[in-house]
Amino acid sequence: MSELRVRFAPSPTGYLHVGGARTALFNWLLAKNKGGTFILRIEDTDVERSTKESVDAILEGMKWLGLEWDEGPFYQSDSFPLYKEYVQKLLDAGKAYKCYCTSEELDAKRTIAMEEGRKPKYDGTCRERVDQPAGQPYVVRFRAPKGGVTAFDDLIKGTITFPNEELDDLIIQRTDGTPTYNFCVVIDDATMRITTVIRGDDHVNNTPRQIQLYEALGFPVPQFAHVPMILGSDKARLSKRHGATSVIAYRDMGYLPEALMNYLVRLGWSHGDDEIFSREEMIQKFDIGNVGRSASVFNTEKLNWLNAHYIKNGDPERLAALLLPHLSKRRVTTRNGPDLMSVVRTLQERAQTLEEMAERAVFYYNPPTSYDDAALAKFDKELLLAVFAAVTEKLSSSPATDTAEIDGLFKEICSEKGWKMGQVGQPIRIALSGGTQAPGIGEIVATLGVEETVRRIQRVREFVAVK
RNA sequence: GUCCCCUUCGUCUAGCCUGGCCCAGGACACCGCCCUUUCACGGCGGCGACACCGGUUCAAAUCCGGUAGGGGACGCCA
Numbered sequence: 001m002s003e004l005r006v007r008f009a010p011s012p013t014g015y016l017h018v019g020g021a022r023t024a025l026f027n028w029l030l031a032k033n034k035g036g037t038f039i040l041r042i043e044d045t046d047v048e049r050s051t052k053e054s055v056d057a058i059l060e061g062m063k064w065l066g067l068e069w070d071e072g073p074f075y076q077s078d079s080f081p082l083y084k085e086y087v088q089k090l091l092d093a094g095k096a097y098k099c100y101c102t103s104e105e106l107d108a109k110r111t112i113a114m115e116e117g118r119k120p121k122y123d124g125t126c127r128e129r130v131d132q133p134a135g136q137p138y139v140v141r142f143r144a145p146k147g148g149v150t151a152f153d154d155l156i157k158g159t160i161t162f163p164n165e166e167l168d169d170l171i172i173q174r175t176d177g178t179p180t181y182n183f184c185v186v187i188d189d190a191t192m193r194i195t196t197v198i199r200g201d202d203h204v205n206n207t208p209r210q211i212q213l214y215e216a217l218g219f220p221v222p223q224f225a226h227v228p229m230i231l232g233s234d235k236a237r238l239s240k241r242h243g244a245t246s247v248i249a250y251r252d253m254g255y256l257p258e259a260l261m262n263y264l265v266r267l268g269w270s271h272g273d274d275e276i277f278s279r280e281e282m283i284q285k286f287d288i289g290n291v292g293r294s295a296s297v298f299n300t301e302k303l304n305w306l307n308a309h310y311i312k313n314g315d316p317e318r319l320a321a322l323l324l325p326h327l328s329k330r331r332v333t334t335r336n337g338p339d340l341m342s343v344v345r346t347l348q349e350r351a352q353t354l355e356e357m358a359e360r361a362v363f364y365y366n367p368p369t370s371y372d373d374a375a376l377a378k379f380d381k382e383l384l385l386a387v388f389a390a391v392t393e394k395l396s397s398s399p400a401t402d403t404a405e406i407d408g409l410f411k412e413i414c415s416e417k418g419w420k421m422g423q424v425g426q427p428i429r430i431a432l433s434g435g436t437q438a439p440g441i442g443e444i445v446a447t448l449g450v451e452e453t454v455r456r457i458q459r460v461r462e463f464v465a466v467k
Numbered sequence: 468g469u470c471c472c473c474u475u476c477g478u479c480u481a482g483c484c485u486g487g488c489c490c491a492g493g494a495c496a497c498c499g500c501c502c503u504u505u506c507a508c509g510g511c512g513g514c515g516a517c518a519c520c521g522g523u524u525c526a527a528a529u530c531c532g533g534u535a536g537g538g539g540a541c542g543c544c545a
Binding site: 009010011013043044045046048049050099102103106107110113114115116117118119120121139157160161162163165166167168171173174175176178180181182184185201202203204205206208226228229231233235236237263266267268269270272273274275292293294295296297298299301302303304305306308312347348349350351360375407410414420421422423424425426428429430433435436437438439440441 | 468469470471472473474477478479480481492493494495496503504505506507508509537538539540541542543544545
């Protein structure tokens with residue numbers, strides 16, 4: 001193990017969304033690539049909004065993607081005494097002070113500042129205050145350095161410099177005594193000896209404040225890497241109104257974890273012209289320096305393509321297992337039908353998602369209860385009946401069972417009767433599946449079995465005969 | 468409003484640091500053709516971008532300056 005230590009630190013106020021998943025992925029990749037340590041930390045200092053359900057949902061999402069962590073999960077709510085200790089340290093050193101301004105006063109000042117076109121930062125009313133009114137509620141503020149600049153070399157964005165004038169004295173402890181985010185993050189990252197902080201772009205502005213805190217506390221400052229956000233098709237920050245954002249929702253829509261991972265890793269990162277990455281390849285090739293600096297738009301089409309790729313090349317046995325919940329959702333049971341693995345094999349090249357595959361698999365288990373009339377209408381009644389009779393006879397009198405043999409049988413029928421394949425295949429396809437979109441005839445018959453095939457043809461014969 | 472960041476095909480991106488091999492490459496999507504018993508898969512081809520304006524240079528997507536547009540942050544949320 002190298003000295004590299006990274007962490008993913010979600011706040012449990014919702015499920016794991018794709019943006020968070022990508023941040024976690026980049027952390028995980030860097031750790032794996034460098035032989036470092038990946039830590040999971042739950043930032044639940046906001047007691048009001050944090051829930052156990054969210055924690056579970058986040059862990060579930062990470063496990064599904066296979067983003068296993070080496071240490072944790074640690075909960076910030078377990079470290080309150082630790083934060084308090086450091087707040088006191090800062091207070092004792094004169095690097096923090098008590099502020100007695102009320103939220104209402106602050107809000108009012110902020111509003112006025114905004115209206116006057118000034119930056120709405122704290123005006124420092126209590127910064128030099130010497131009296132300490134007993135019994136008065138107060139917050140603790142960090143005494144930020146005045147003048148000069150705070151800069152850092154972001155691994156993704158390059159050097160970023162902030163004039164200290166822009167930073168105000170941030171609150172590190174609330175009236176109720178609980179610590180605030182920017183403070184906890186610094187204490188945790190420092191005490192967990194995090195060497196590289198990889199997080200969302202929206203934290204760039206917090207970074208200089210945090211650096212000042214590291215310095216005031218005498219901690220070494222870690223390296224930072226801010227990954228750009230993921231946008232919706234309208235270029236606005238990705239949110240529910242753009243569709244699904246939850247990782248688990250993608251699982252439920254029939255996406256494979258390796259497909260989502262592959263999609264996410266290519267969103268903002270690239271390795272030459274490569275598109276397909278196995279876990280091993282992405283680990284081996286990942287380089288945080290190759291992550292792009294600009295935001296990227298989430299594109300479901302490309303995810304679909306990747307998912308189709310992984311379904312096409314996936315192990316039928318595994319896919320069959322993953323397909324089960326999507327089938328039961330449709331009240332399909334596979335007990336008395338063809339082997340699910342064989343079914344999967346006939347559908348692998350035709351499905352972009354497991355949902356789609358399940359939809360296409362239904363007919364194997366539930367015989368059609370109606371037929372595509374428009375498709376049927378393209379053939380004469382006499383031809384239809386002749387085809388059904390010929391196929392029934394041919395199948396019943398032949399021992400053929402595999403796809404190639406059965407296809408051969410259909411070719412025989414065509415040459416014997418002078419029919420074109422389209423005249424025979426399509427009616428049979430309708431007979432067996434009810435519609436026109438299905439695997440090859442040979443595949444269906446081989447999978448369904450001759451007996452069931454003949455039974456279904458008999459049924460459609462009756463249907464056509466009375467028309 | 469202030470500060471910070473970003474800007475190559477519709478989308479994801481390569482190239483940019485170390486100017487010329489780029490009248491810009493790949494992928495998704497789209498369109499066409501081929502394959503074909505349907506739907507797909509696959510194969511081949513097409514469409515399509517250096518935000519804009521100046522400067523430096525023999526030469527700029529690449530370096531410099533400005534403009535415009537977009538995003539983010541500005542909370543006793545994280």
